[in-house]
Amino acid sequence: MLEQRSFWRSAEYALFTFALPIALLLLIGSTTATGDLPGTRVAGQMIFVPSIIAFGVIVAAYVNLGAKLATLRHDGVLKRIRTTPLPAGAYLSGVLGSTAATTLAITASIMAIGAFAFHAVPRAGGLPELAGGLALGVLCFGALGLALSAVAGSAESAAPIANASYLPLAIMSGIFDPTFPVPHWLSAAVGVFPVRALAQILQQSYTPVAHAPLTDLLVLLAWTAAGCGFAAWRFKWH
């Protein structure tokens, strides 16, 4: 598939999408995230590794996809696609499929490193959360990536907008440090967004933690719907 080959040939995308989560995984995983979580006998990495998986999903599906579509639009490639008999939905599904494949590859790398370097493996019976979280995560952040590409006025502004929107949320959500102290009201505010929701669902697949999986699921579904709705309203081919 051309999409995948293009991905690997574009050094910046490949680097950003693959190297960043893995570098953070190794760096933080071997320093801050060592030791048990406060008040528990759960190793910090059991939370941290799935958090980085969530981070990988967000980078691939939201940042990467949003920036890529904005670039394709800027270059007139989307306009050219419209001249073929390929239905719009089929093209966008293909792009989303390619994003899903990239996400799977990143997830596999993170899981392998997590298991090998930090002995963090999913718990027995954690597969539904893992598979469901990944699928819904790609869908939700992919839809938001579509919406992002519609918001970005130019190819250049897409990546900065993406980073500015998810990075603060990722930090506040404790993606990089589960013990990151935030005030109660801020924690509640962050809970409305899909970043922590996805991280918590994936954390469930590694270790049972006291969260509200139903709420997380609803938050993700709501943002998926919002992303799709916005994209349907504003997405342009040229």
Next chain:
Amino acid sequence: MSTAIEVGALTMSYAERHVLKGVDFEVKSGEVFCLLGPNGAGKTTTVEILEGFRQRTGGTVTVLGMDPQAQPVRLRERIGIVLQECGFPRQARVAELIDSWRAYYRKPRALADLLSVVELTEDRNVQVRRLSGGQRRRLDLALALAGDPDLIFLDEPTTGFDPESRRRCWAAIENLRALGKTILLTTHYLDEAERLADRVAILQGGRIQVAGSVRHVARQAGVKTKIKFAAPERVRDGSVAPPSCLGVVVSGEVAVCQTENSATALRELLGWAAANNLGDLDDLSVETPTLEDAYLHLVTGGLN
């Protein structure tokens, strides 16, 4: 010969602005048809309606037997569109890009065929961003041909090209004509239209002003054939009067007469020269009206 495109009483309005006020023309299968007209005349709107990208306000449109706004996907199986300023994915290589485009069609044309029609066989493994402007345009053409279309829309195919690239692009278009493809061309270059088109139509003020072969259009425009020759000295100093019936105008050293029937005029002119012992008329030339003459005459009302 069957008809590829049939347009009848086509109208298009945006709010209060009437862009097309009843456009009629038809394109026969296998011909190169050129739509000409000043900027803002509605060429792009007309073409976008034919391609199924725009919903018309009124009139009838049939393209390859289909109504474009009713069956846009089925129509796009059988047409190829070369738009202006369409880019390529940045990292793609020539052959793999064409191949990925072939996958969008049910009955694609063979890759080797496509590469050779647009003369890119040797560049098949080159990254798209390293291609020259002319090569990129030919790649545009290859992508438009990926589905082996019966009808091809070409929008300004050679704008901004050097003469060599233009000729290669024209050669590619002539290859298509030889394959029996129908081509609808829009261009600003009248020499291009004259060179490539079997028939032209001039769209102005929301209507087709004139349509037909280049010769027909020139005749319709009322542009006359020009006969020029170096004015002999005795004509210049007034001792011999030019033949009055031809309306010869002498300006400086050149004498010009305009006529609708060049053969008769020439016979008369040469007879007059012989009768007055003027010898051979130097630098004698007969200039049949070009499409450009006709176009300027029609579009600017003869201000030239």
